[in-house]
Amino acid sequence: MRRWNGWGDDAVSYHVPERAVRFLVELMGPGTPPRDATAGETLASAPPAHPLEHALVKGDAVERLRHARGQSFPDWVALRSGRIPAYPDGVAYPTSEADVVELIRFAQTRGAQLIPYGGGTSVAGHINPQPQGARPVLTVDMSRMNRLLRLDDASHLATFGAGIAGPDLEAQLRARGYTLGHFPQSFEYSTLGGWIATRSSGQESLGAGRIEDLFAGGRLIAPAGALELPPFPASAAGPDLRHLALGSEGRMGILTEATVRVAALAGRERLAVSALFLPDWKSAQTAVRQIVQAGLPLSLMRLSTPVETETTLVLAGHERLIGALQRLISLRGVRDGKCLLMLGFNGQDELVRTTRGEALEIAGQQGGVNVGRTFGSQWYKNRFRTPYLRNALWELGYGVDTVETATTWSNTSAMVEAIENALHQALVPFGEQVHAFTHLSHFYPSGCSVYTTVLFRLADGPGETLARWQALKDAASQAIVAGHGTISHQHGVGSDHAAYLPAEKGELGMALLHDVCRRMDPEGIMNPGKLLAA
């Protein structure tokens, strides 16, 4: 059963080793677990719903609660404290495009707002009803539009209902000999439509590409009509409207079906992951930059700073494995400041062999020590377990959030430093220490993503906890904008980043986005407050 106020399946938990708890206490002081509100207490405080009578709409309190919040830190504070500022008034589960058209018409006649809902895994406030809204809010849960509609074998194109979740999509494809290869951290719950609407990027983006590269076309049902995006392999016929649907975040309409570019499964059943340690942060960055700029067809890289490397090893808790690793790398002359680098390969055999050889050679020139595949396999096996750590940390009294951007190589070091510094400074006024660490996990010849995790102590009450988070979020976002990074490489804009969007789109760019949304949704009923602040 999926947790209603935390991450994932309630049968799965992440054990934090004793040594790791001591590590956290040393860094930030002891945590005080807050008392979470029960579902019953929370439901009792839910405001009454505006009536939204329609055969497709459910108005019961559990449905409303289950769709009230996503997975951002403020979402967690709301859910765990039971103080949820706004609920949808109803939840609809369309099963066809006709249902979607009908729900939009219904919303128009009732003056209601619509929130498209995929897997509810947003960490930027994409699916939250706006507080203080005077109009009824109808959440449209797309989970029942989850079928494989068409498969074009020759063209490696698969068309799905946009509500299909990651595991179902991969299962359907694998049964037919294909894979999409899109594995965001949220994979277990997030949906194809959500990936497209938020421009998601998967762990294997280096090989498979971002969702932009995989989304060939589809149908977006807007209040103003249907926007059909044909799945051409490429086109020079004017501006590419797919790139308006990508990142549209529910403001323009509801994506009902999407055609994606799939790959043959043979050779791609699983990723082979090698782990290396680089002697320091500078040479580690040089290695990954040179590997990606050499045009080697790897499927994944993930490079941790020294602090993240240490934290990962402590939290992973494989004491014996770590002891062995430590001895091995220290024997080879790598001591403090080492950086963990994971390299992932799949695809055609010979190509993998060549790619691995060349990548390891480049890393070796920077002092990289290959520790083999055991650690990499462990990471690969557990890669969707990491978000469960949030539950465990919360229950120890610690909050965790991640901030992320992308910037050019010449700017990467400075950006990492600026973000980590901003986070370290942000809670000084609160008399609190934070623990912040970073990895680079999406790579391009011109730059990479920067992904920083911050741990901090939860406060006595939800208001104070939220104030701490807000200080961290503001500081990091300002550092990103000031450092000429994008406000999001992979989480999207939602409501949490909307204030920072004008810094990168500019005045004219923002006007264009408003124009496009207005054309698609003249009455402004689609997902208000997201993407565009007003």
Added chain:
Amino acid sequence: MRRWNGWGDDAVSYHVPERAVRFLVELMGPGTPPRDATAGETLASAPPAHPLEHALVKGDAVERLRHARGQSFPDWVALRSGRIPAYPDGVAYPTSEADVVELIRFAQTRGAQLIPYGGGTSVAGHINPQPQGARPVLTVDMSRMNRLLRLDDASHLATFGAGIAGPDLEAQLRARGYTLGHFPQSFEYSTLGGWIATRSSGQESLGAGRIEDLFAGGRLIAPAGALELPPFPASAAGPDLRHLALGSEGRMGILTEATVRVAALAGRERLAVSALFLPDWKSAQTAVRQIVQAGLPLSLMRLSTPVETETTLVLAGHERLIGALQRLISLRGVRDGKCLLMLGFNGQDELVRTTRGEALEIAGQQGGVNVGRTFGSQWYKNRFRTPYLRNALWELGYGVDTVETATTWSNTSAMVEAIENALHQALVPFGEQVHAFTHLSHFYPSGCSVYTTVLFRLADGPGETLARWQALKDAASQAIVAGHGTISHQHGVGSDHAAYLPAEKGELGMALLHDVCRRMDPEGIMNPGKLLAA
């Protein structure tokens, strides 16, 4: 000196071998070379210009003539016959962004229309003043905004003035150890800004990507203000506005500078091209599809139908080489219906070796016979000479045009057949035969481009010649649209394809494009009639 009424440098000509002339006569009957108007005759008939007095504007007749037409077939008919329906009233050569801003302001105050002009190589009518225009027309020739402005070595990013032409751009990059790798057929004259505005694709798109992949960001100066597009390596921050500038065709403003993703030159100095013959069209298509779907990092493929293969060999006129080739492939059991396949490789040594081995193996499984690198090297050396053939054929009394699209693999065969059939049928009412042949030259896992060349006899007068062309163009365009192809894979929309754009963008999509253009250019002064028919 660049030809004013044909392709390229007037010191370069393409010799059509005697055997090839006989081949053309057999197919279409003898050609009757039309008498071309002289530049003097043409200039004498130019209408007087609307006065456009400004320090940056030149109004002399030679400048106006040199910027009146591009390289489409109707452009050639106009230039060769001396009957040019419309001239610009003046030509400006800005040298800075301030000049561009000033020219837009000047146009606004004078009620003039602006046509951004790169290299004048459009084959779809992008830079032509509209006939019957009542407002003065100012062509803005960007050729003096052609400097390398910034080079970010670590990030492999180079920023250029958008007016830089292909050879200058590559020369500047190569002097610093880099290459862009973008080589459209028009490379010798076309410009970076033109590539971006028309979504150009180069011969090595399989390796380097299309211009969409290479264009990281830049500045577009619109009548409504400046649109700054930051060069993030990737972003999830909402819709990607670069994809509005890409394909904007001068309707939204003038691109003044562009940042492109470059690659290290080492290993990419030149392409190694292997030539193969496949036994028939079906197995040849299977080979290229399997190669691209295997994810092999080739830089180029080019596959000709049997008819194009024969035509290429005849027109190339390397009698001895061809004789040897014919004997070789016939010895290996490949006879009639053979298809020429070129495979191009560059980049990191080991990767090239592996890629070549795997690609040749796949082709071999389809009966491909590798004839080595001599023929491929010849093609590579002469790859920018091909457009000169247009001059030679015209002077023999034959017209030549190309039509192109992209479609999915499952649709490729049918599309080739539909286009060639449409072209063969189109001149039946004129009692004329055409010679049509096709190659596939841009490859994607989901499909490819289809590029068809048509030869036909010029008529007695320009009106009748134009009527023949129009019949061919209409027939091919209708076949493309009916067959669910894009109206352009690489030539853009311009005026010649504008009527077919709604078929793929849809009603709502067209409204979005109009909204975007209106926001950027509220008075509608930018390049009217292009991209959007009205």
